[in-house]
Amino acid sequence: MPSVTRLLPTPEAHDLLELTREIADKELAPHADDFEARGEFPRELIRTLGRSGLLGLPYSAEYGGAEQPYEVYLQVLEILASRWVGIAETVSVHTLACYPLAHHGTAEQRERWLPDLIGGELLGAYCLSEPAGGSDAANLTTKAVRDGDSYRVSGTKAWITHAGVADFYNVFCRTGGPGPKGISCLLAPADTPGLNPQTREKTMGLRSSPVAQIAFDDTVVPAERLIGGEGEGFRIAMGALDSGRLGIAACAIGLAQGALDYAVNYARERVQFGKPIIDLQGLGFMLADAATQISAARALMLHAARLRDAGLPYSIEAAKTKLFATDMAMQVATDAVQVLGGAGYVADHPVERYFREAKVLQIVEGTNQIQRMVIARSLAKD
Structure with a gap:
């Protein structure tokens, strides 16, 4: 790099x-x-x-x-x-x-x-999405019913990264009525009886990172593990996602930088028509555009992060950053495959893996269509 x-x-x-x-x-x-x-x-x-x-x-x-x-x-x-x-x-x-x-x-x-x-020894997971409502978090259906000093949790979470390998799970569940005000957050250890990771999904990319559904079968979680008060779960979830979107943007920028670096090194060494292919304008301009887009995404990310660090509102900037950075990473990974030509389509070179991995970044922590909705609504309010 x-x-x-x-x-x-x-x-x-x-x-x-x-x-x-x-x-x-x-x-x-x-x-x-x-x-x-x-x-x-x-x-x-x-x-x-x-x-x-x-x-x-x-x-x-x-x-x-x-x-x-x-x-x-x-x-x-x-x-x-x-x-x-x-x-x-x-x-x-x-x-x-x-x-x-x-x-x-x-x-x-x-x-x-x-x-x-x-501290480094324990690994966490975040259980918000559900099979029937990935983006519609305000209407999740997993329920937690108070039973003395505990909650009994029933339902299914979907697309949970670290399912089966995490040591603790943040479980967003319904403790009250419909809508966002009825959602709460429980912190459940992985060994809680009735917390059952299901079969791993067969994903296009990020295959080293397990993703699966989590089934809660009358799972008993002590009430002392309620994070925030009852009904505060949706606000907690959205605050976490603002930060998480910047994390995914950083992943996208790093992926794009890695893909660009590999494509540039390949283009310097690959000779066609008597010269390195990086000197061919069609490819050189493609790489120049990629480098520019990466720098623009990085600037957006750092701007949003500095707002967060200063305690200023940054939610809309996080949405812009996640949207731009992940769309950019998909384009840069696509172009990196193109620069390598046929070699880019085989597993001997990592750009085909970057291409497969870039796609999921446009989906997780709120799809890019959701980011556009968030941004558009902010414009309407302003």
């Missing part, structure tokens, strides 16, 4: 990004193709990231986090994704899964559970 001049907000940020590059190059990149081909989740590699402090970057040092600004955390994700987007997505989802407790838990809940969640 070529050097990019970065204006960093903290003295330790430079060293943190250098550490991330070292781990990504030495520990992650050599194993990416193998794990993806076998569809195996790299649990020990994730523990390595945790022990290096990369699973709790934006969270308070009081609970074991690194207390880094979000713009630094996103640049870490970008570096990871440029080597192996499946790993970066895991870090992004885990960070998302820590959000409800970190931002809405009581002081007692945070003190009791948060250090383990962000």
Whole structure:
């Protein structure tokens, strides 16, 4: 990956990004193709990231986090994704899964559970989507009925990243009436009886990252594991998704950078018509456009992150960033395959994997059609 001049907000940020590059190059990149081909989740590699402090970057040092600004955390994700987007997505989802407790838990809940969640040994999952309502989160149907000092949860969640490998699950469920005001959030350990991960989905890309439905069969979750009050779950979920959308944008930018870097190196070495194909205007201009679009997406991401770090509204900027960055990554990955020609269509080169992986980024954390709805509604209100 070529050097990019970065204006960093903290003295330790430079060293943190250098550490991330070292781990990504030495520990992650050599194993990416193998794990993806076998569809195996790299649990020990994730523990390595945790022990290096990369699973709790934006969270308070009081609970074991690194207390880094979000713009630094996103640049870490970008570096990871440029080597192996499946790993970066895991870090992004885990960070998302820590959000409800970190931002809405009581002081007692945070003190009791948060250090383990962000300390690197435990991995989280986020259970919001359902089979019949992926984007319509306000109308989810999974129910939690209060029974003494516990809740009994029944229903099914769908498209859950880390299903079957996570150590804890944020479960968004209906404790009240219809609509968003009836939704609450429970933090359930993976070994809770009745919490049953189903058969893994056979996905187009990110095959090292397990995705499956989670069935809740009269699952008993102690009431002390309610995060926020009853009826606050939808607000918690949406706040988490604003942050999560920036994480997915960072993954998209890193993926696009990795695809561009590979295509550029190939185009420098591949000779046709007596010269490297990068000197052919049709391909050179394609690569120039890709480089420009990556820089534009990165600028959008950092702008949104700086708003978040300053405590200013950033929800609409997060939607814009996720929309632009993931559409851009899909286009750059497509063009990288085109630059390689027939070689880009075979698994001997990683661009075919980048192409398959880019597609899902336009879907997760709110499809890009949902992002357009969010942006359009904000324009109508303004």
